[in-house]
Amino acid sequence: MPRKLLLPYKSVFSHFRAPGGLHDSLAMNAARSGYRVFSANSTAASTELAKKITERLGAELGKSVVYQETNGETRVEIKESVRGQDIFIIQTIPRDVNTAVMELLIMAYALKTSCARNIIGVIPYFPYSKQSKMRKRGSIVCKLLASMLAKAGLTHIITMDLHQKEIQGFFSFPVDNLRASPFLLQYIQEEIPDYRNAVIVAKSPGAAKRAQSYAERLRLGLAVIHGEAQCTEQDMDDGRHSPPMLKNATVHPGLELPLMMAKEKPPITVVGDVGGRIAIIVDDIIDDVESFVAAAEILKERGAYKIFVMATHGLLSADAPRLIEESSIDEVVVTNTVPHEVQKLQCPKIKTVDISLILSEAIRRIHNGESMAYLFRNITVDD
Numbered sequence: 001m002p003r004k005l006l007l008p009y010k011s012v013f014s015h016f017r018a019p020g021g022l023h024d025s026l027a028m029n030a031a032r033s034g035y036r037v038f039s040a041n042s043t044a045a046s047t048e049l050a051k052k053i054t055e056r057l058g059a060e061l062g063k064s065v066v067y068q069e070t071n072g073e074t075r076v077e078i079k080e081s082v083r084g085q086d087i088f089i090i091q092t093i094p095r096d097v098n099t100a101v102m103e104l105l106i107m108a109y110a111l112k113t114s115c116a117r118n119i120i121g122v123i124p125y126f127p128y129s130k131q132s133k134m135r136k137r138g139s140i141v142c143k144l145l146a147s148m149l150a151k152a153g154l155t156h157i158i159t160m161d162l163h164q165k166e167i168q169g170f171f172s173f174p175v176d177n178l179r180a181s182p183f184l185l186q187y188i189q190e191e192i193p194d195y196r197n198a199v200i201v202a203k204s205p206g207a208a209k210r211a212q213s214y215a216e217r218l219r220l221g222l223a224v225i226h227g228e229a230q231c232t233e234q235d236m237d238d239g240r241h242s243p244p245m246l247k248n249a250t251v252h253p254g255l256e257l258p259l260m261m262a263k264e265k266p267p268i269t270v271v272g273d274v275g276g277r278i279a280i281i282v283d284d285i286i287d288d289v290e291s292f293v294a295a296a297e298i299l300k301e302r303g304a305y306k307i308f309v310m311a312t313h314g315l316l317s318a319d320a321p322r323l324i325e326e327s328s329i330d331e332v333v334v335t336n337t338v339p340h341e342v343q344k345l346q347c348p349k350i351k352t353v354d355i356s357l358i359l360s361e362a363i364r365r366i367h368n369g370e371s372m373a374y375l376f377r378n379i380t381v382d383d
Contacts, residue, residue, distance in 0.1 A: 034084070034085050034086060034117075034367075035059075035085055035086040035087070035088065035363075035367045036059075036062040036080075036082055036085055036086075036087050036088070037050070037053065037054050037057065037059055037060075037061060037062060037087075037088045037090065037363070038061065038062040038064050038078075038087060038088070038089050038090070038107065038111075039061055039064075039066075039089075039090050039091070040066060040076075040089050040090070040091040040100075040103045040104045040107040041066065041091065041092060041094070041100070041103065042066040042067050042068060042074075042099070042103060043094060045094065045339050045341060045342075046092045046094045046100075046339050047061075047092075048336070048339065048341075049090065049092050049124065049336055049337075049339075049356060049359075050090040050092075052336075052354065052356035052360075053090060053122070053356050053359050053360045053363065056356060056357065056360035057360050057363060057364065062078075062079075062080060062082070062087075063078075063079035063080045064076065064077060064078050064079055064107070065077040065079065066103055066107065068099070074099065074102045074103055074106055075106075076103065076106045076107045076110050077110075078107075078110050078111065078114055081114075082111055082114050082115070082116045083114065083115040083116070084115065084116075084117050085116055085117055086116075086117055086118045086120065086366075086367050087111050087116045087117075087118065087119050087120065088120045088121075088122055088363050088367075089104065089107055089108060089111070089119065089120070089121050089122065089154075090122040090359075091103065091104045091121065091122070091123050092124060092125070092337065092338060092339055093123070093125050093127050093338060094338075094339055095317070097127045097128075100127070101127060101145065104121065104123070104149070104152075105148060105149065105152045106152075108121065108149065108152040108153045108154050109152045109153055111153065112152070112153030113153075116153075118155045118156065119153050119154050119155055119156075120154070120155065120156040120157070120158065120363075120366060121149065121154045121156070121157045121158070122157075122158045122159075122359060122362075122363065123157060123158070123159050124159060124160045124313075124335075124337030124338070124355070124359065125159075125160070125312075125313045125315075125337045125338050126142075126157075126159045126162055126163075126167070127145070128141045128142045128145050129142055129162055129163035129164065129167060130163055130285075132163065132164045132166070132167050132170075133164075140170075142167055142170060143170045146167075146170035146171045146172075147170075149171075150171065150172050150173060154173065155173050156173055156174050156175075156176075156366065157171065157173070157174070157175045157176070158176045158178065158359065158362050158363070158366070159175065159176070159177055159178070160177070160178045160179070160180055160312060160313075160335075160337055160355065160359075161177070161178075161179060161180055161284050161312040161313065161337075161383075162177050163284060163285060165177065165381075176362060176366075176372055178358055178359070178362060178375060179376070179379050179383045180312040180335050180337070180353075180355055181213070181214065181379065181383040182378075182379070183335065183353045183354075183355055183358075184214075184282075184310050184312075184333065184335075184353060185214065185217060185218065187310070187333055187351075187353050188218065188280065188308075188310070189218075191351075192278065192280075192308065194278060195218070195220075195278065195280075196220075197276075197277055197278055198218075198220055198277060198278035198279070198280050198308075199215075199220060199221040199222065199223050199272065199273070199274050199277045199278070199279055199280070199304075200212075200214045200215040200218070200220050200221070200222050200223070200280050200282060201222075201223045201224070201225065201272075201274070201279050201280060201281045201282070201295070201299065202222075202223070202224045202225065202281075202282070203225050203281050203283065203291060203292065203295040204224075204225065204226075204291075205224060205226055207282070207283050208222075208224050209382040210282055210283070210284065210382055210383065211224070211282050212382065213380045213382040213383050214280075214282050217378075221272060221273070221277075222272055223270055223271060223272025223273070223274050223279070224270070224271045224272060225268065225269075225270055225271075225295055225298060225299075226265075226266070226268070226269050226270075226271060227265050227266045227267050227268040227269050228265045228268060268298060270298060270299070270302050274299055274302045274303060274304040275302060275303030275304070276303055276304075276305065277303075277304055277305070278304065278305070278306045278307075278308065279296075279299045279304035279306070279307045279308070280307075280308045280309075280310060281295055281296070281299075281307070281308065281309045281310070282310050282311070283309075283310075283311045284311055284312050284313065285311055285312070285313045285315060286309065286311040286313070286314050286315065286316060286320070286332065286334060287315040287316070287317050287320075288317060288318065288320065289316070289320045289323050289324055289327075290323070292309050292324075292327075292329065292332075293323055293324070293327040293328075293329065296309075296327055296328040296329045297327075297328055299328075300328045306330050307328055307329050307330050308329075308330060308331050308332075308333065309329055309331070309332045309333070310332075310333045310334075311332075311333075311334050312334070312335050312337060313334065313335070313337050313338050314332070314334025314335070314337075314338055314340045314343070314350070314352075315338055315340075316334075316340055316343045316350070320343065321343045321346035321347035321350065322346065322347070324347050324349055324350065325346070325347045325348075325349060329349060330349065331349050331351055332347075332349055332350045332351065333351045333352075333353060334350065334351075334352060334353070335352065335353045335354070335355045336352050336353070336354055336355060336356070337355065340352070358375060361375065362375060
C-alpha cells in the first residue's frame with residue numbers, strides 16, 4: 001500500500017497561526033515567561049534569521065552589544081538581567097567563521113557568569129562539521145569545538161542537518177538535529193511545475209541515501225553519478241594514495257604486510273535515466289560549487305533539460321555565484337541557515353527557503369518542556 005505523501009510544513013504548522021490556537025502562546029511576554037532570545041552576531045546581515053524567529057515567537061531580541069575592538073578582539077556586553085532564565089542564543093555563521101565562533105563562546109560565557117538557568121545555542125549551520133573525521137595527521141576539529149561550547153556554558157544545542165549525524169556524539173549535552181527536507185520537498189511540489197517528470201540525483205554515491213529518501217517521498221526516480229574525471233586534491237587528503245611509495249624502505253625482518261592497493265575510481269557514469277527529465281541534485285551543503293557545476297554538465301550531456309540543485313546550507317564560498325551563473329544549473333535552492341544575500345545579488349539563480357518556523361517552534365517546545373517528536377514526523381534517518 002503506498003505511503004501517504006508527506007504534508008508540507010505550511011499545513012502541518014497552520015494551527016499554530018490560527019486565532020486562539022497554539023500560535024497565540026508564542027506571543028506571550030518574554031520577560032514573564034522566563035526566557036530571552038539573543039543574537040550573538042555583530043553584523044546586521046547575520047541577524048535577519050534571529051529577527052524572523054523572534055517575530056514568530058512574539059518576543060523581542062535581548063539587549064546586548066557584540067562588537068570587534070580595534071585590535072580584533074571580540075567584546076560582548078549583556079544589557080539586561082538574565083538570572084534564572086532560559087536563554088536562547090541564535091548564531092548564524094557568516095563567511096568569517098572564526099569570529100562567529102568567538103562571539104558565540106564569549107556570549108555563552110557572559111550569560112553563564114550572569115547566572116542564566118539554561119543556555120541553549122540555536123546554530124542552524126554548525127561550523128567545522130566537515131572536519132569531523134581524522135585526516136592523516138590532522139585533528140577532529142568538530143570535537144574540539146563541541147568541548148569548547150560545553151566549557152563556555154552551553155547546556156543544549158538546536159541545529160539543522162549536521163554534515164555527519166554522528167557529530168551529536170561529540171557533545172556532553174543534548175543536541176536537537178532538525179531537518180530541512182520538508183521545506184525543500186514543499187518547494188519542489190509548489191515551485192517546480194512539472195516536478196512529476198523529475199528525477200532525484202545524487203552527485204556521488206555518498207549522497208545516495210539522502211537522494212533516495214527524497215525520491216521515495218516524492219515518488220520519483222533516482223540517479224547516481226559515480227566515478228571521476230581525474231585525481232583530485234581531496235583524494236590525496238583522504239589517504240587514497242597512501243602509504244607513499246618509498247624506495248629503499250626499511251622493513252623489519254619477518255614483518256611482511258599485505259600490499260596496500262590504492263583506491264581508483266572508474267570513469268564518470270550516471271546510474272539511472274535522466275534523458276528528457278528534470279534533474280534535481282540534492283545535498284546538505286553547497287560550498288565550493290565546482291563539483292555541482294561538473295555534475296550539471298554531465299546531466300546535460302545525458303539529456304536532462306532542466307537542472308536544479310537543492311541543499312540546506314548555502315555557504316557559496318569564493319566565486320560560487322559567478323560559477324553558478326555561467327553553468328548549466330537553472331536554479332540553486334538553499335535555506336536561510338547561512339546568510340547569503342550578497343551572493344543572491346550576484347546570481348539571480350539562487351533562491352531561498354525560510355526555515356525560521358521550525359526553529360521558533362523548537363525554541364517554544366524546549367522552553368515549555370514539550371516533546372520534540374512532532375518536529376520529526378515522517379522524517380527519515382537518511383535526510
